[in-house]
Amino acid sequence: MNLAKLCATRAAQGRPVTAGLIGAGKFGSMFLAQVPHVEGLEVAAIADLDPERARAACREVGWGESRIAATRFVANGAELAATDGVEVVIEATGHPRAGIRHAQAAIDAGRHVVMVNVEADVLAGPVLARRAAQAGVVYSMAFGDQPALVCEMVDWAQSNGFRVVAAGKGTKYLPAYHEVTPDAVWEHYGLTAEEARTAGMNPQMFNSFLDGTKSAIEAAAIANATGLSVPDDGLAFPPCGTDDLAHVLRPREVGGLLDRPGMVEVVSSLERDGRPVFRDLRWGVYVVIEAQSDYAAACFRQYGLPTDATGRYAAMYRPFHMIGLELATSVLSAALRGEATGAPVGFHASVAAIAKRDLGPGDRLDGEGGYTVWGRVMPAKRAARDEVLPIGLAQGITLRRAVAKGEALRFADVEIAEDEAVRLYRDCLALAGTSGAHRGA
Template sequence: MNLFHLLQARRAAGGPVRVALIGAGKFGSMFLAQVPHVPGLEVPVIVDLDPQRAKDACKTVGWDEARIAATKFTADAAKATAGDIEVIVEATGNPAVGIRHARAAIGAGKHIVMVNVEADVLAGPLLADEARKAGVVYSLAYGDQPALTAEMVDWARATGFRVVAAGKGTKYLPAYHDVTPEGVWQHYGLTASEAQSAGMNPQMFNSFLDGTKSAIEMAAIANATGLDVPGDGLLFPPCGVDDLPHVMRPRDKGGVLEKSGVVEVVSSLERDGRGVFRDLRWGVYVVLEAPNDYAADCFRQYGLKTDTSGRYAAMYKPYHLIGLELNISILSAALRKEPTGQPKSFRGDAVAVAKRDLRAGEMLDGEGGYTVWGRLMPATASLQAGALPIGLAHRLKLKNDIAHGAVLRWNDVAFDADDDTVKTRKAMETAFGGAQ
């Protein structure tokens, strides 16, 4: 990719890449851990609701006192767009806040790396379009699974392969959709006290378990790559890496997919709870189809595991390193003016589904909570149904009773049509809803 060489050339010319980080949680801390080891990269501003927590995070990940003393720690997000900051990293995880920060960055002429996938799925196509018109880069975050998967899809297409399926692995059982923060830790093999002592947020970790995060990430991949979304939502088929070419192919070819060219998540658990052999829980994959007999012969000659026809094969990364890899996005934006994945259309949506029977008057508590989980839907189906995005299903009061397992709709909740986040989402739907 040549990024390190470009960075050193930039450094020799006397101009480091200067970054502002907004949100010093786990992802942000992992990024900060790498900063001292990349000459030519500087983070002079860190924004967090708790500046002292951010400073403590820097100490935890190994920053020396001189680097900490030279850094501005603040709760004022406006400081991120000031001065000679070149790239802003949005890592808050809050959709409304993420949209606001992205627009502030774009308005100030700064590149934006959107770790906040929740915000990206809610309004990413619109934000990316605004960034392009402003001459700056809006990018998904390398190290997170959507950007890594988008990279593999691009690799497959650029080399002439047809992409059959792409996505990630996760730990999944159907019963997880109804899990609440109260019961989440047993599924991670932890006690509540152990999780609390480690500073782990039960609602955030539950969003990984209950399927919400998978829906959000697959929507992001679909929007960035143009791949389709399964019509009935994610299947989460149990599948190890050796079986990807067999399982992740169309049904008429012997697999589980409704058609070729879709996003999908594979489970690291069999439906009876047993572990899948050589699972892909921490990784990403792309299943590709040989365009001709010669390429299929090459699959066999070079040892690729294929399906029985020899036409379908898979590539995968067994792990992703989250924030430890984020510099790839930052340097790509600053030095090459290229994103590491970017939404170009509105093909996938993550919508709110009731975890139990809900009653009118109840307050929704968002992803990973006690009331709803996020399900993947084709954007066209979501718009036709008037489905409520999971990114907005927080602190909204229900107007109607909702049955367990039902999709919530805009007309089921009391919302403020003048709210900036709601208006942004509606503008995105208007601008991109017909572009499939």
């Protein structure tokens, strides 16, 4: 029985699936817009630092006053996580430390967790997923966001006996974007600062998409959930359209750019001179597979799959993702099937904080998308060996010593308290390379 029918059956029994949303931003609002149209799904509570803003968001997406009146609005995410009648807690704040606190509170209260907050997931997800399993609840990535969609494609490929050569997403990228700060972000989106302010757009958040940090975070999440590896020196962001995926994203030994099969990579929708690539994948996701036999390779050709010149490597892709509009899939899967739409199986990748400019003692780091650092994905073993500071902890802390532009920051470079987020990250480092199978090769 599919999720919609399972949910409708529960509704007919007077037991709708009940969710609690933490963070009424764009992702959360898109989810709220669909809730009235999913039979058997209810939102019992919404937590936001500004509950009135959350109420306004509900009105903006079309909720009636009776639905709003029946919903509990609170300012504290941990309070929501413990609210009676909530089955599934959706963490959509985007703040790593807050996300970790809220997820742990939900697990302690016996609630399923859907982690929209990828920043928190790459910092502590492997440990949180283990704790959730021990508590008998689901810890899940968010369907509609690119990492969970990639996980679905990888699972499809592996379930059908194909070798996964590469998997990932598309984005808009040029090498110079690593240095962009919030002051210059809007010109890259074709907006004025005033237009962005009027629309309520956060320049630091949007800059994290532009400067490569968000792509690194999402690549790490994919690696940790699939067992695929990440490039040793960070994402290459090769310019690549959908027609060229199977040619570009294959091992170097057969003419591609990958160091080895079974890797996560993000492709760019722009050539190095800034021109768009043909049939770009800016909003989409992909998987490149290899036929395990001549017969399967022949079938690729017979059924129209886009392949490389050898015919053995083929690409499947989805040209879009709909973020919060698709989130109910994760909520219903957790509540009705007890299944995650992607979850960490190990700690294979971390995201290092890299200096955007020369930094000196006393400089205060401002985190993802800011003025001081950007995020570069790296193998977790290397992050553990070099005691590299992850981007998720590189906010609101002060440098002890100088770090040159382009260098990775280390724990020894900063003043940082040993709080719960730091402890969970160190617990993840202890798992590096010891859990979850590499299933690409």
